[in-house]
Amino acid sequence: MAPRVLVSDKLSTTAVQIFKDRGVEVDYLPDVGKDKEKLLEIIGQYDGLAIRSATKVTEKVIAAAGRLRVIGRAGIGVDNVDIPSASRKGIIVMNTPFGNSITTAEHAIAMMFGLARQLPAADASTQAGKWEKNRFMGIEITGKTLGIIGCGNIGSIVATRAVGLKMKVIAYDPFLSTDRAAHLGVEKVELDELFHRADFITLHTPLTDKTRGVIDADAIAMMKRGVRIINCARGGLVVEADLVEGLKSGKVAGAAIDVFETEPAVDSPLFGMENVICTPHLGASTQEAQENVALQVAEQMADYLIEGAVSNALNMPSISAEEAPILTPFVKLAEILGSFAGQVTESPIQEIEILYDGITAGMNTKALTSAAVAGLLKPLVQTVNMVSAPIMAKERGIRLSEVRRDKTGVFDGYIKVTVTTEKQTRSIAGTCFQDGKPRFIQIKGINMEAEVGRxxxxxxxxxxxxxxxxxxxxxxxxxxxxxxxxxxxxxxxxxxxxxxxxxxxxxxxxxxxxxxxxxxxxxxxxxxxx
The missing domain is CATH 3.30.70.260 (ACT domain)
Structure with a gap:
């Protein structure tokens, strides 16, 4: 039976056609996302759900989705999806982090120019019949220091554009390597140093418990007098009340805000303030970006439902369409090895170690490990799968580790799962031959070769x-x-x-x-x- 997808928000007709061309049945019901009761009524009929921001995929919706295997968000933000609930139920949550990257980066650069030259206010004044040339004295951006908070996909595009504009670019991102920073032409700094040095600050980081309110009164107090702040990322990264005070005091010379703590923003204290530019969450709003993310999410979901390929998943390791044929037999092997250990283990599990030897060490071991843990836990939790397994293991206090090494034996590559319980340690190893079928090759340190049967x-x-x-x-x-x-x-x-x-x-x-x-x-x- 062909997989079936519900598109519950407005998506391009080209994206809908992609599903059909790939052999996926699709129901295009763009108003259902706003009708909570209707969504709950019909969601149980679908294997996939394609959404934008209007559909709220709550715990209640997920509980009603008996067949659902994948949720695809056309866009980067997944604030409207209960990812923990989806993960526990084994539902993959995908987004499209690259489809609107250039659009959002360009919007941030445009906002920076608008702040530097006070363009919106100058436009309004001139069109009102005034000629206030001396009022709108701007500043150059050449030679100024741009501080980027979050130098990932979008932040790195902003960085390269700013370097091209002859700005000095500094960046704070815990995951930014020194080599990557050098490649981008930016200086990696700590957050406090960024606040002290930057003339412009732009945010390009997700909204998490750690990043919420990253720019607040204390942060503003560390900044240069005359700093200009741009936020095209997520509302909540900037404490708006503190920003208002910074603008009033003159410590902050200007702010360009595309995202707000509450959206739609109809009564923000920032509205009407001098040298404040506000736009209605336009970061991803270009024709190219909207089309790109729609096509991308359709391709990703179809790849998974038809071929088992996983890309841009937020709760599961990615498996590309190219590696899926090679990886799939070893994913099955890892699951079987985990299942063997799970079925013979009778006391509480304390630790799992998975050894990848030879060719398996160069594979997508995150996917293999998820499969092994899923197999291990299945005797305990029948609904577990590769998505939910790591979470369930963590919730049970099970320690998990991976070891990779070059080929050591007669096999080109194998996987060995070692499980430690309160009473003993047991290991099981296996490999795949050219026929793609899994074989057991060692149990409890004893070598053997055995075909796997039901x-x-x-x-x-x-x-x-x-x-x-x-x-x-x-x-x-x-x-x-x-x-x-x-x-x-x-x-x-x-x-x-x-x-x-x-x-x-x-x-x-x-x-x-x-x-x-x-x-x-x-x-x-x-x-x-x-």
Whole structure:
């Protein structure tokens, strides 16, 4: 059955056609996003939901979305999506962070020019029949210092434009590397230093608990007298009441604000103030940007629903369309290894270590790790998937680590999952052959090679004569066929294991009989989604 997508906000007809061309059924209902009750009524019919800012994807909506696998936001801001609720339910949340980057950066630069030369006020005065040439004495931006708070995608575009305008650019961003800063031609500084040195300050950071109110009275007190502030990012980054006081005192010479604490802003204290420019959240409002983000979100959602490729997801590692064919068998392998560990583990899990050896070390290990953790937790939480697994592991206090290394054995690459509980540490390793099928290659440090089947039995015993014969006799007596039987041991007379690939699941009665056989230490039935 073809996946089905609801478009609940206004999106371009070209974007809707992209869904259809890719084999996705699409219902274009652009007014449903504003009708909460109608959205709740119909959301359960869809695998995907494409939105802009009007649709509010609340916890209640997510709870009603029984089939939903992906939410795509045409734009960068996802304030209207309850991401934690979506993640817990295993729903991928995507945005389109690059479609409106140039548009927003250009708006910030335009606002800077408008502030420097007081263009809006000069225009209004001139059109009112006045000729106040001496009133609108501006400043040059050449040679001035621009401080950028948040030098990611949009901030870096602003930086390159400002460098081209012969400005001195300094940037505060905890994730900005020294090499990246040098490549952009900017100086990386701490936030306090940026406040002290900048003639213009522009914000390009998401609104989080850490960034909320980043420009407040204390920040303004550190700034140069005559500083000009531009915010085209998110309302709430600037404390508007403190900015008003800074403007009144003359400490802040001007402000250009595109986003507000409350939107739509109809009664802001900033309105009407001298040398304040206000625009109605126009950062992404160009024809090119609106079309770009619509097309991008349609492509991303179709890629995921049809091919399993994940891009620009906020709650799951990305998997490109190019790497999906190569990665997919190893994602399945990682899930199976995690599932094996989860099914044989009976005490609380404290730690998970995942080793990537050889070619797997160069793969998208975030995706592989998410798959392994999902497999591990599935026996405990049936609804877990790659999206929700890391969150659920963290909520349970499970420590998670990855190790990557060059090829060390006979296999080109393999994955090893080690689980530590209150009672023991157990490991399971596997690889994929050229046929793409997963194989177990080591259990508890004992080498073996076993095909993965839907129904399996894992046993442990001391390496003594007669145990294998007893197992075979018991299966024959009960009429249960063994498709494959693999053995391994650490040394002669030491610890031994067996993996039996079965044609059907074992009854509780027969399992009890197996466990009662002399020499059998553990007998654990396994079920894998293959």
């Amino acid at each position: 129904y399996m039995l894992y046993t442990t015993n001391r390496d003594t004569p007669g145990v294998i014969g007893q197992l075979g006799t018991a299966f024959g007596k009960n009429g249960v066929n063994i498709a494959n039987f693999q053995l391994g041991r650490d040394e002669q007379g030491g610890n031994a294991i067996a993996l039996l690939y079965l044609d059907e699941p074992l009854s509780d009665e027969f399992l009890a009989e197996v466990r009662a056989l002399a020499g059998i230490g553990q007998a654990k039935p396994l079920v894998f989604d293959v």
